[in-house]
Amino acid sequence: MAKPILAVADTWVFPTSWHVAVAAEAITAALFAQCGYDVSVQYGANQPEYDLMVAKGDRLLKISVKGSQDGGWV
DSSP: OOOEEETTTTTEOOOOOHHHHHHHHHHHHHHHHHTOEEEEOOOSSSSOOSSEEEEEEEEEEEEOOOTTTTTTOO
């Protein structure tokens, strides 16, 4: 079961799959940026093929990001 992230007026709010996906992409983008990569994020939902593009020098990578509500790795 997912852990609640916020209590508002005695009601627990659980993260949805959308929250998890957005957070996973943001964390991934931040980590690549900290490693010196230029990061490009696609605008809009359900963009095909990749979530992020990262570039460093002559190297360009398309990145697909998957997140999980329990924090597990596949």
